[in-house]
Amino acid sequence: MKELFKGYYRPSESEFQEIWKSATFVLDANMLLNMYRYPEEARTQLFTVLQSIAPQLWVPYQAALEFQRNRLTVIAEQKKRFSEVRKVLENYEKGIISELDNLQLKKRHSSIQVDELVSALGEKITNFIEKLEQLEATQLSVTDNDPIREKLDKLLEGKIGEPFSQEEINKIYQEGEIRFKDEIPPGYKDYKKENENKNDIFTYGGIIYKRKYGDLVLWKQILDKALQDSIKSIVFLTDDEKEDWWWITESQGKKKVGPRPELVQEISKYAGNKFFYMYNSEQFLRYSKEFLNTNVTDESISQVGEIATESEIKFSNRYSVMRKLEYLACKYVLAWLKNRYYNSIVVENERRFPDYIVHDSKSGKSLGFEVKLSRDPYATKFILRDQQYRGYYEIKEGSLDEITFVFVTLDEETASKMLQILQRNSIQLPPGVSLIIGLLNLENETDFTSEFCPLAEFNRDIL
Structure with missing residues (x-):
């Protein structure tokens, strides 16, 4: 049996x-x-x-590929924790001070004195933030040499x-x-x-x-x-x-x-x-x-278990949110394209790459547009390098005359960093390939033509 x-x-x-x-x-x-x-x-x-x-x-091979594709995202996630903790502490201090000020204790109570408490609390938070900044300076960044991956490379050499x-x-x-x-x-x-x-x-x-x-x-x-x-x-x-x-x-x-x-x-x-x-x-x-x-040690076993469970839950929740944001990015870029090329035919591409094709009535050209939602400005250059020659191949094969990669960000700070990184690295775009960086405004869900706002556009002569 x-x-x-x-x-x-x-x-x-x-x-x-x-x-x-x-x-x-x-x-x-x-x-x-x-x-x-x-x-x-x-x-x-x-x-x-x-x-x-x-x-x-x-x-x-599939596991190794997924590791390489997601490594920078995890590093950036860990780096982001420092600013999140700093923000919580600063808001906590401001909140306590504001609530105590609202009570107007100096005017309305003769014996409750909170100045010493507020001062001591502020000092503690300031000292902790200073230590936090020291730790942050040693935290692995997406642009640093990666000693963890180096150890994994050595451990797994010949085993992929x-x-x-x-x-x-x-x-x-x-x-x-x-x-x-x-x-x-x-x-x-x-x-x-x-x-x-x-x-x-x-x-x-x-x-x-x-x-x-x-x-x-x-x-x-x-x-x-x-x-x-x-x-x-x-x-x-x-x-x-x-x-x-x-x-x-x-x-x-x-x-x-x-x-x-x-x-x-x-x-x-x-x-x-x-x-x-x-x-x-x-x-x-x-x-x-x-x-x-x-x-x-039992402590390490416990820590590994907690972190693995937490990362799986966060990944599941984040996965659902990212799917929705990616859908909205495509949806609003499509609306923007239809508005920009209002006299032309704009279609979704059944071949999946690029996402949309515009048959431009003015030039007679077939223009491809590939949408990429980007929340990590440092990963953008790697995504672009990976994808741009795929776009150039479509042009050489005659499927398209031009292709534009539309990188959609959710905030101006990310867009600004993305621009700085791309310009600093002097990325060379192939002929016919261009790049648009824009902002997705999620505050208004009814006026679809105004949701995507392009901030900068580059071709091989500009970038």
Whole structure:
């Protein structure tokens, strides 16, 4: 019976001993990205544990690609925390002073004296902010050399899988349509969150990727690795908490029992795999003490668990917000295009890239417009470098006469920094490629023609 229903059986204690000795440990992108969120001591201890099993580590190409694409966003997120804390403290001090002033105690009460309290509080906050600024000066920035990635590069050298070809990727997408409709894991949770628009698609290395199939592509790479190398035991290390990876049951609250039984069955059938198991980062550190005799502290285990859970929740919430903002950015840029080219035909591009095509009645040209929502000004130059030659290729192939990348920001400060960065780096645009930086005003949701406000426009002769 156990052979028929492997996914419903947890490995025995002796089997776990065997797994930890000989298994290939597969790292997900979120495990690598969370390295930037952990306190230094917890990060050091996690690195030490990973180094102790270095020969057993492997990273699917999809996970490595997602790590590289999201690394700067996580670094910027950590840097932003300093200004957020500073703002909270300053507002807190101002709020207390304002509330006490409203009471007019000097005029209306003879014995309550708050000047000493306010002075002491202000001094404490000022001292803390000074220490905060000192810490901020040492915090990793998006433009700094990255010692964390350097350590990961060294640890994972020669341990990254190969990418799939476009033909292989396309077959996985076709299979994914069927799997996700039937909620066959993994990845159907991401499929439900994504809308079929340009933000679902990106390119790298000449391959066109759809983000909603990312987990399925990763899973297929794990399956192929297990088959090609005849791997009998695989442990997948992931901080993804969704039910399309984990077998979750109700027992005085939701409990993760282990990997989804369907996944265990699929890898066993496909690759003859004997064991497939999963740990999140907290579980991995905790059980490393038992099976690897590591010296990980309980404090580090607790910190890693809290941060991994928090980042997953924030990612889920932020993901929904970003989808809405990206939709609004496209919607309002489209309205602006229709207003700007009011005598021309403006259409959404069925080929997905670029987003919109304007058949200009004045020039007779086909003009492409690709919309990019940007909340991180430092990442803009990398996105532009990655995308501009894709646009130039469309021009050379004759699909378009010109293409414009429209970077949409949500505030003037981000737009201003973006302009400074682009001008400072002297980015060379290919012929026919231009750039617009603009602001999305979300205060008025009815006058669609005035929501997107272009602030600057560049072509290869200006930038």
